[in-house]
Amino acid sequence: MPNLSQKKRKRMLEFLQKIKEEHKNDDEMLIALGEIESELNAKKYGLVWEEHEEKVDVQMRTHIPVFTEVKEREISAAPEKPYNFLLEGDNLHSLYLLEKTHKGAIDLIYIDPPYNTGKSFMYDDKMIGDDDNFKHSKWLSFMKQRLSLAHKVLKDSGVIFISINDYEGAPLKLLCDSVFDESNFLGQLTWESTTQPINAGKAKFSLQKKVESIYCYAKDKSKKKDFLLTKTESILKYPHEGKYGACRFEIIEKSDAGGYQRDTMKFSILGQYPRKGKRWQIGLETARELERLGKVEVINGVVKKAVYPEDEIDKQRYVPFWSHLTAQDAGTAQNGKEELNEVLGNAVGFDTVKPCQLIKSLLSHFSNDLIVLDFFAGSATTAQAILEMNKLDNGNRRFILCTNNESNICSEIAYPRIKTVITGKRADGSSYSDGIPANLKYYRTDFVPRDEEYLSDALLEHIAEMIQLEHGVKIDGSKYRMIMSDAEADLFFQNAEEIATVKALYISKNVLLTTEQREKLNGAELHIIPDDYFLFELKEEAHV
Secondary structure, three states, rough: OOOOOHHHHHHHHHHHHHHHHHHOHHHHHHHHHHHHHHHHHOOOOOOHHHHOHHHHHHHHHHHHEEEEEOOOOOOOOOOOHHHHEEEOOOHHHHHHHHHHOOOOOEEEEEEOOOOOOOOEEOOEEEEEOOOOOHHHHHHHHHHHHHHHHHEEEEEEEEEEEEEOOOOHHHHHHHHHHHHHHHEEEEEEEEEEEOOOOOOOOOHHHHOOOOOEEEEEOOOOHHHHHOOOOOOOOOOOOOOOEEEEEEEEEOEEEEEHHHHHHHHOOOOOOEOOOOOOOOOOOOOHHHHHHHHHOOOOOEEOOEEEEOOOHHHHOOOEEEOOOOEOOOHHHHHHHHHHHHHHHHOOOOOOOOOOOOOOHHEEEEEEOOOOOOEEEEEOOOHHHHHHHHHHHHHOOOOEEEEEHHHHOOHHHHHHHHHHHHHHHHEEEOOOEEEOOOOOOOOEEEEEEEEOOOOOOOOHHHHOHHHHHHHHHOOOOOOOOOOOOEEEHHHHHHHHHHHHHHHHHHEEEEEOOOOOOOOHHHOOOOOEEEEEHHHHHHHHHHHHOOOO
């Protein structure tokens, strides 16, 4: 069949070329015609939308995002464990910086982005309502930037889960196909988010939604590890007594009628042929091997195969990673709301909180030493789920959470929740639990003007935050030290006591250690502070 769109486009481009020839000396006209030509040659299949620019994009033209640690919010309750991180600010800025510290390093991402329902999606500090003609385009522009950065920080073996509802579900699928590639789509999960029907008004007689979707993509399906599964109790039975002990006797005959008829499957086994109207369902070679092994017997005049436990060692059964997550196994939104209220000790008023068990259900199919990123962290369900799973299986999962502080959700909801789970004490001093020892650093996104006179020095003030984030440590001047000059290095290596306590040294590339100094480290880790934290920005400004 002819491609009508292609034929029409060809005619338009040919006509456009004629116009170009007629105005070949008019630069302004040629620029305008070139833009029209680009649009005609633009993408013709897939997701197409009106792209929008956010204020946070514009801000990065004149300012460089950095992290500033809020030191009074540090939690240090597990000295030998690495740090987790809570990053307050626009997640686009956080992801921009995470690309520098964690490019290709994140094992798993879970996000629960705003659903754009006309009352939950803020864009450029304005709530996007149903009357906005570009509500879908703005949401897609918003998501594309963040998912593109998420793709960069994922390991090649990494996986991302994205919760979504029907309103933006279809556009999100096409967007993810573009960012992660359709071939890396692992499946669409459904989560039973509610078990409570609406029994009032017109909604009672309408189609009531019981599930929400979770899209699952691999960074590279060919490099993704197999999902971990739970073994089931054996349902294999051995009720009979065979030549070698407990076994199960199985019939090896089947019908010889119609399409099943096979004369070649009617030979002697233990001196017997199949009964009338029957034929064997095993071949001659297999039958002779079973005879040799003594694993066929005549039972009540019928030849049967004896199956012993050792014959089925490789038949271990597993609980599948089902694409449907039931309320019983993964909890509901109501459970999530109750969990949050219980941790904080008061009714917060959130109705769309994901339950910890949902996150745990996803995490249970991965190893227990992951780095997990949630850049729509909200009330920090992901953090609580990870901490509780680590306590359960002595795991080493770490989390990096990003969230803005809209309505003080980061400082007054997410942070207190994490602190309460770690310490076991609520903000009011009341007891919540025994606590789960862990460490946390709290960063806030900040900015350095690109026209700063001493830009390099200004950015250098935020290097410690980047090192801590990348390595999950605290630059404490003792176990973990940062050395930025030869003078600092000389002073450090003169003190044997300081050398003995150091576990890792982070050194500027401009500091040159002698062979003697390196030998004095005696097994301590040595890291050269990478140029690429802010090298691109410095080069960019140098050429302005």
